[in-house]
Amino acid sequence: MFNQVFIEKSCLSNLRAQNILNKLNKKDPIIIDDHESFFNKVKKPYLQKRDNLNLFIAEKKGRLVKEAPDAYGLDNGKHYYFIHAYNCIYECHYCYLQGYFHSPDIVLFVNYEDIGMNIKELCHNKNETYWFHAGEFSDSLALSHITDEIPYLYELFGPLKNAKLELRTKSANIKAILKQSPLENIITSFSLSPQSHLKQTEEKTPSLSTRLKAIKKLSDHGHPIGIHLDPIIFTENFKQEYEILAKELLEHLDSKLLQYISIGVVRFSKESFYQVKKNYPQSFFLAENMNTSFDGKIRYPRPMRMWILSQVKQILIQAGFPVEKVYLCMED
């Protein structure tokens, strides 16, 4: 999976780091002082993730938990994300990370206890609900069989009754979660698209049916589930495809365990859009016109994307999803 593995000197004695090295069967990683001396220091082309992906095992310094942008998640409470990793093993053509970092290399941070301390400090007001999202800069579960942080997160959030944790993933890597007793405040959320869209825009991610099976397993075990139908990409027959997806989803999910379905239309920062055009000039979402929108991001024209969102919302409601559980993501 990784061409080279680098580890910060300070992490050598860290048990999580050792565990990662063991699982990767890397006995002789290259020892460096600080990942920041190399990661993001030079522009490494994004597509090198295909055959020259490196891993850095490091300690996260600076702010570990950050406030999430507006229109992020449900409207009830304060939203934060924490940074457990940079970059992702998957290759999604629309991914904003290709314009965010200057390298596709993966950084895994192993100082989870520091993150946990930060989270506890933030949840000081017992009357407030605090949301924490893992997966802003990396898939929350894709590497969890190597990083082993899930038991720690369950232990951390168990007593934090006014905090909710969202583990957001495109993977079907749920083994670690299945070993835990469900907690009301830990929600595993899956990003889904119709299979034909996945096939054209995502590489190395599990198929829709594999993800749906993972949802079913978690649902059967009583774990709360979130769904992200995001990014929605316009095609001539997208309505039919989302009708099928909604139906399939209902067949795999106990709707009592469903916490929310967020829907969002494909969007790019300017830098990401430039990178997407460079890396995937033939991607089918580049066939439609997109413009600079209200927040500087590149989107379909407003009437078009609002129409798309209203259509998908309608499809979900008609399929039987409760209207109060559907929310629009990243729209003003």
Added chain:
Amino acid sequence: MKLLVFAHPLEAIAFLKNEKCEALNFLFQGIYQFPSGYILITGEGPQNASETLAGFLGAYHHKIDEIINFGVCGLLNSKYSNLLHQMVEIRTSYLCLKDHLEFKSYTLVHGKNDLPLLDCITHSDRVHNTELRPIADLLDRELWSLASVAKRFKKPIRSIKTVSDIINHSSNDICEVVKENAQQYSEKHYFWFNSLKSETHTEQSSLLPCQSYFHFSFSQKKLYQKLIRSSQIKKIPVSKIEEIQSCLKNKNFENKKRRTAVLIEELEKVIHPFKFKLEQDLAIYKDHFNGLKGNVTFDKNLEQEKIRLNIELENSDDFDTLIHKLSTFPQKKWSDFFKGNINV
């Protein structure tokens, strides 16, 4: 024509021997001409490389289609020790000036060959340690500068290197080793160059229709090409596009420009039916202001509901018409249009 770039004369020796090379009378030495191109000997290091290549291209850029750099490099990553004395092709070039890592990198073009593709970092000094291994597997002294100048002159560049040594602390006398093997490396490079089949870069047909029927302004040409790209992504058959074109050729228009405008409109209809629908709706709102003298424009990105009226009011009738138009404007419907209330 090709420009072949080497750091040292010894690296170019097989080329100089086997091609009918003649020294070129130029401002500085180290430039040779042969029937299918030029050879440039830059001297060692990034500064020499950038100065000589920029100087040469300043005078001869119009004659150069492609630059190929041949040279040697050291191996930073012992994982690839099997590549010692083997040829590799460079994928991405990085730079380290003294201790400073330059952010900018250059990804080179590379052909369809079996050479391993690796990254290379150019260093301003001769180095004997592997500290830069997290950045690249190979180390040289010139490539980044060459790539940077090539980019400035908009010339494609590729780089073929032979791995001359594995870098470690005891590699101080490596220059002697490289010199000893230089001729052998040069012959290998020359052999590779000779076997290089001209790779024809077939540009995607832009399908610009016959100029005797259509006249494209600069912006129309850009728009047309964008539409064709979209049609290719959407896999709309070429025959469909050609059918639209030939249908318009047989129709009468006041001039070629008008025919072109209609062609673009027709293509929009087929390639972007949704956008076409939005434009049709907008035209209805625009038509609402017919009868007024002036322009009605909407937000060009269709992001905001605002409408800009640039109206001339000459008499009381104009005032009355404007008041009437404004008071009967379907504001609610207009607002709903932006909420996605569209009949598609």
